[in-house]
Amino acid sequence: MDNLKNKVAVITGGNSGIGYATAKQLKEQGATVIITGRRKEAIEKAASELGVHAIVADQSRISDIENLALKVKEDFGQVDILFINAGITTKGTIEEATEELFDSVMNINFKGAYFTLSRFTPILNDGASVVFLSSNTASMSYAGTSIYSSSKAAVNSIVKIAALELAPRKIRVNSISPGPTETEIMKKIGLDEEGVKTLMNAIVDTIPLKQMGTSEDVAKMVSHLSSEASKFITGADFIMDGGMVLA
Incomplete structure (x- = not known):
């Protein structure tokens, strides 16, 4: 379980859900892990629980991203794994x-993701792995998801072009596109516990495997894409949705 020993990993949005699970997974495999987030109390609490490092940074702010990259370089040197x-x-x-709504989503999901890669590129080690979190909605059409789906479709475009640009340095760039996943974000769309349960049951009915994904599922894929086992994979999008896009 130490195949990532001596690797430095940065995870944006690491205080809950997929980011938290991935920090745990990478730490268990020997990596030095730095998690980031907008809320100081939340990110420091998560870091304490996980035994990892925390740096407060808002991905929607370019100045925060630039300061984050400088701080990581100063404290940890080059980066081997970047999970955006x-x-x-x-x-x-x-x-x-x-x-306002359009800008708030795009500033984090698209602009923030784009400039995180941009500003971290100089401090990525040759042979590093970059993984973006996308979504299966980038390739599906649902009423009411236009802004979110567009932001993730934009991320998928970044991945392909970045994979070509960084290939000379053997830096691999891939994305993971989960379907419905049991995370706290489900509770952040304005539904109470009963509402979330009703929504989840309805969603499960649309998934061929008849189950929700978990944060740990995604964390294991990030770990795989960050290891030597994936040294010949770049520019790929891995859909993890129980067959939802097929239905």
Whole structure:
């Protein structure tokens, strides 16, 4: 379980859900792990629980990203694993959309993800692994998901181009596109516990494998893509949705 020993890993949005599970997974495999997040109390609490390092940074702010990259370089040197995970979701029709809502989602999910890779590229080791968290909604069409789905489709475009640009340095860039996953983000869309349960049951009915994904499922894939086992994989998007896109 130490196949990532001596590797330095940075995970954005690491205080809960997929980011938290991935930090745990990479730490268990021997990596030095740094998690980031907007809320100081939450990110430091998570870091304490996990036994990893925490740096407060808001992925929607370019200045925060630049300061994060400088701090990581100063304290840890070069980076071997970069998991660009921080993101937010929303629902609403195109007619109902506001500029504020559009900007809040795009600033984190697209612009923030883009500039995280941009500013970290100089401190990535040759042969490093970059993984973006995308979503199966990037390749599916559902009413009310236009802003979120567009932000993730944009991420998938970044992955392919970045994979080509960074190939000369043997840096691999891939994305993971989960389907419905049991995380706290499900509770952040304005539903109470009963509402979340009803929604989850309805979603499960649309999944061929008849189950929700877990944060740990995604964490294991990030670990795989960060290891030597994936040294010939780049520019790929791994859909993890129990066959949902096929239905």
